Amino acid sequence: MKILLVEDDSDDAEFLRQTLLRHNARAIDITRAGRIDEAVRTLRVERFDVVLLDLHLPDATGAECVDRLQHADAHVPIVVLSGQGDEDYAVEILNRGVQDYLVKWEGDGRIILRAIRYAIERKRAEVKLNYLARYDSLTGIPNRQYLRDQLERATARADRARQKLGLLLLDLDRFKMVNDTLGHEQGDELLRAVVQRLRGSVREGDLLARLGGDEFAVLLENIEGPLELETVAGGIVGRFQEPFYLGGRHVSVTASVGITLYPVDNADPVALLNNADIAMYQAKEQGRNTFKFFTPSMHEQILSYHKLHTDLKAALAEQQFELVYQPQFGLADHRAHAVEALLRWNHPTRGRVRPDEFITVAEESGCIIPVGLWVIAQVCEQLKRWDGMGVPVPRVAINVAALHFHQSGFARQVRAVLEQHGINPDLIELELTERSLMEDTETTRDCLYALKDIGLRLAIDDFGTGYSCLSYLGRFPLDVLKIDRSFVSDLDTSEDAQAICGAILSIAHRLSLDAVAEGIESEQQLAFLTKQGCQFGQGYYFSRPIEPQAIAALMVDRGAQTARHRRVEQLSLAATGG
Numbered sequence: 001m002k003i004l005l006v007e008d009d010s011d012d013a014e015f016l017r018q019t020l021l022r023h024n025a026r027a028i029d030i031t032r033a034g035r036i037d038e039a040v041r042t043l044r045v046e047r048f049d050v051v052l053l054d055l056h057l058p059d060a061t062g063a064e065c066v067d068r069l070q071h072a073d074a075h076v077p078i079v080v081l082s083g084q085g086d087e088d089y090a091v092e093i094l095n096r097g098v099q100d101y102l103v104k105w106e107g108d109g110r111i112i113l114r115a116i117r118y119a120i121e122r123k124r125a126e127v128k129l130n131y132l133a134r135y136d137s138l139t140g141i142p143n144r145q146y147l148r149d150q151l152e153r154a155t156a157r158a159d160r161a162r163q164k165l166g167l168l169l170l171d172l173d174r175f176k177m178v179n180d181t182l183g184h185e186q187g188d189e190l191l192r193a194v195v196q197r198l199r200g201s202v203r204e205g206d207l208l209a210r211l212g213g214d215e216f217a218v219l220l221e222n223i224e225g226p227l228e229l230e231t232v233a234g235g236i237v238g239r240f241q242e243p244f245y246l247g248g249r250h251v252s253v254t255a256s257v258g259i260t261l262y263p264v265d266n267a268d269p270v271a272l273l274n275n276a277d278i279a280m281y282q283a284k285e286q287g288r289n290t291f292k293f294f295t296p297s298m299h300e301q302i303l304s305y306h307k308l309h310t311d312l313k314a315a316l317a318e319q320q321f322e323l324v325y326q327p328q329f330g331l332a333d334h335r336a337h338a339v340e341a342l343l344r345w346n347h348p349t350r351g352r353v354r355p356d357e358f359i360t361v362a363e364e365s366g367c368i369i370p371v372g373l374w375v376i377a378q379v380c381e382q383l384k385r386w387d388g389m390g391v392p393v394p395r396v397a398i399n400v401a402a403l404h405f406h407q408s409g410f411a412r413q414v415r416a417v418l419e420q421h422g423i424n425p426d427l428i429e430l431e432l433t434e435r436s437l438m439e440d441t442e443t444t445r446d447c448l449y450a451l452k453d454i455g456l457r458l459a460i461d462d463f464g465t466g467y468s469c470l471s472y473l474g475r476f477p478l479d480v481l482k483i484d485r486s487f488v489s490d491l492d493t494s495e496d497a498q499a500i501c502g503a504i505l506s507i508a509h510r511l512s513l514d515a516v517a518e519g520i521e522s523e524q525q526l527a528f529l530t531k532q533g534c535q536f537g538q539g540y541y542f543s544r545p546i547e548p549q550a551i552a553a554l555m556v557d558r559g560a561q562t563a564r565h566r567r568v569e570q571l572s573l574a575a576t577g578g
Contacts, residue, residue, distance in 0.1 A: 003116070004048040005032045006039045006065070007081075008057050012104070016052070016081070019109040034061040036068055043072040050116050051078045057091070066096045077123030079115055099123055136210040138188055139195045147209040147217055151269035154221050155262055161222075166229040168199070168218040169258045169276035170236065172289040175214035176366065178253060181406040181443050186246050190253065195243050201236045217276070226261055226293065233257045233291035240289075249442075256283035257291035265294055278302040284364070305361065311347065312358060312367050316374060320346050323378055324545040327554060328397070328516060328538045331530045336554055338429070339393040340538065341379050342545050343371070359401075368401040373413060378420035379428070382548055391552045397429040397459060402436035406443055411450035418454070425455030429480065433461055437476060445476060452477040459516070463504060473511055481508045485519025485539070492524045505532045 003020075013032050020028055031048070033039035036057050042542040043051075051069060055062050069078060078098040082090075099119035102112065134146040142150070151167070158165050172178075172194065179187035186312045191214065198208055198216060207219040216506040217238075223229065236257060243250040258280025260272050267275055279294040281302055283464040286292065315321060325339040345353040379396050387393050418425055430451060437444055437460075448458060459480035460473075483504050490497035501517070508515040517529050520539030529537060546554075 001028050001050070001116070001404065002046075002048045003028060003030045004039060004051045004076075005030055006034075006036065006041060006057070006069075007032065007054045009054070010033045010034075012054070016112075020112065020495075023113055024385055034058075034139040036065050040068055040072040048073075048076055050120055051076055052112075052116075053078055053080050053098075055080060055082050055084075058141040062238060063093065063096050066093065066098055070097060075123070075127050077119040078110075079119045081112075099163050139192055139210050141195055142207065142209040143454065144209065144211045147211070147219065148209065148269055148273070150207055150219060153273060154219060156267060157273075158221065158262060163222050164225060164264070165262045166220040166223050166226075166232075167260050167262070167272050167276045168220070168229065168233055168236070168291075169211075169260075169273070169280045170216045170218070170255050171280050171284070172214035173254045173256055173284070175253065175407050177403055178251060180403075182246065182251070189246055190244055190251065193246070198236065201239055202232060217273075226259075226264075229259050229261060229293075230291070233259055235571075237289060237291055253381040254289035256280055256288050258283055258294065259291060260294040279401060281305060285360070308353075309361050309365055312362055312365065315345060315347075316367075316370055318348075320348065321371070321374065322346060322517055323375065324547060325384070325396070326538050326552045327394075327543050327551065329542050331517075331526065331534055331537050334542075336394065337536060338397060339432075339551055341375060341399075343375060363401055363403060364401070368403055369407070370402055370406050373417070376414060376428075377417050377421075380417055380423045382429060383423055385548070386552055386555070389552060390556075392555045393427060394551070394555055395427050395429055395457070397431050399431045399461060400436075402433065405432060405436050405447045407447075408443075410447055411454065414451065414456070415454050426457065429457040429459055431459045431461040431480075431482065434463065448476050462518075473507070473513075478511075478513060480514045480516055483515065483517045483534070488517050488519045488525055488529070488539070489521070491528050492522060498528065501529065501534075502532050505529075505534055509533060 005013055005016065010079070013034075017030055017032075020030065031042065031046075033042055036055075036059050039051070052067065053065055055065055060068060066078060066080075069076070074142070076360075079100045079102065080093055081102050081104050082093075083104050094101055099122045100115045102115055111333050119294065134143060134149075136143045148153075154165050175187070175190075175464060178190065182190075187575055191210070193207070194214075194216070198218070202208060202218050205221070205222070207216045207217075209219070211217055218232070220229065222231065237255060240255045241254065243252045245251075258276045258278065260267070260275040260279060262272060263270065265275055275294040278298045278301075279292045282298055283290050283292040285301075286412065287303070309481070322344050323341050324344055325341055326337040328340060329335060330337050334388040344353055345355075345358055347353045359368070375398055379398055384392055414430075419427070452458060456476060457479040459482055460478060461482045462484040463481045481504060483501055485495050487500050487504075491501060505515050507513075514536065515534045517525075517534050517537040518539065520526055520529070520537045520541045522541060525539075526537070526541060543554075
């Protein structure tokens with residue numbers, strides 16, 4: 001044990017030395033300083049386990065002694081040995097942060113040694129608590145509180161020197177999905193890997209902090225302007241294009257970055273964090289995997305986003321959702337063979353909210369999980385109602401978010417809903433995107449095979465707009481390819497669109513998959529797709545999405561379909577009040 005004894009009286013110092021050595025001679029190494037200046041110099045060049053401090057020295061007394069020692073080494077525990085036994089004075093000194101206060105000559109060496117050991121333990125606990133209050137325990141980098149403290153100092157320095165500083169807020173895209181899929185241990189490992197990648201993207205003097213979860217911040221002082229911040233943010237986004245290697249697999253995780261500039265955005269430290277957060281959400285709204293600078297107009301947009309998030313949580317409980325159905329027709333006979341269930345939100349004050357306005361919010365918040373299960377249950381109930389009416393029951397296609405396929409119990413939940421309603425699994429077709437297949441192939445593959453074992457049909461929605469990695473078509477138990485409407489809409493004018501649709505249909509035929517074209521709106525599109533061998537299609541040429549009653553009428557009447565698309569258009573207009 002290394003002890004720094006700060007005592008100007010030689011006799012007192014020697015007596016204390018002999019007292020301590022008598023009880024633990026081999027384990028004690030004592031260095032003496034007779035003045036506070038000497039003690040400070042010694043602390044700055046050598047480490048000690050504890051300081052024994054007399055408060056009456058030639059160059060300092062009382063609290064000043066404590067303050068100067070703590071400034072020299074904030075981590076060393078201090079035990080005061082004073083000739084003054086006044087209780088109020090002892091409390092005052094203890095409040096300065098020393099670990100113990102002993103009156104000289106009260107007690108023997110054992111008491112002093114015990115006080116030293118307790119002081120060391122208390123100081124270690126204090127240092128640990130202080131570390132945990134300012135640093136992230138998982139990654140070892142500063143936390144939100146430390147960043148806020150440094151923002152206060154940094155903005156003050158920038159004001160004095162008339163300089164600019166920048167704050168970048170970074171959030172991992174779809175981290176919750178990765179964390180749920182790989183497990184929390186791998187999720188933690190990913191966060192540590194993110195820190196290493198970020199350190200390679202910023203300057204040595206820049207402050208990197210973890211604000212919580214998958215959110216990080218970078219504070220850059222003394223910068224030239226927005227161009228420098230754009231370069232750093234672009235570099236960060238670029239480095240995240242390379243997959244992470246975790247647990248023997250490659251994991252792709254991108255980042256969205258929000259940027260704010262001081263004093264251009266003229267905000268206090270708390271507002272700077274909020275501004276960067278708002279800009280980051282805008283980056284996510286723009287499709288993720290990018291960066292955005294804060295602008296004042298973003299305030300209203302983010303308030304609207306958070307309001308939508310809050311309203312979305314209440315929507316399911318308050319029965320604000322409903323389903324409409326768009327028929328899918330055989331292109332050869334123009335007869336309705338199936339329908340696609342489409343979610344609609346009837347907001348109490350905003351009216352009908354479009355899916356593209358709320359689906360992203362639902363996915364990011366996790367609300368999509370209960371909403372998705374509600375849709376499946378509602379479809380099953382509707383199938384039972386149609387069957388009870390004597391209506392020929394169509395197959396129903398349901399869009400399912402990627403997050404569902406990364407939930408280990410999803411197939412079990414679907415089976416339970418089907419059994420509860422007594423529905424033939426062959427009547428349900430689950431649609432997933434290409435991205436769903438690629439984000440975690442092993443977990444997704446297991447889930448898809450479990451769903452296939454139940455007897456459901458599986459479809460790839462918007463084929464050709466995602467990763468377009470054809471190898472997965474052979475690895476997964478798929479039944480249907482759906483050609484995205486963006487290709488179909490250009491068939492009248494674009495040879496490229498014709499080539500793409502022809503290639504997709506060729507792939508479907510070779511793999512014995514059904515093909516469904518979305519967004520058919522013209523005779524020319526229909527003629528091309530029919531000629532290329534596309535079996536099914538949907539779109540406004542045939543029918544808009546319609547209510548369940550209109551679907552019932554359509555299915556009852558389908559035996560007399562000769563020019564079915566015209567008849568359905570009449571039903572569609574009647575159902576929608578058009």
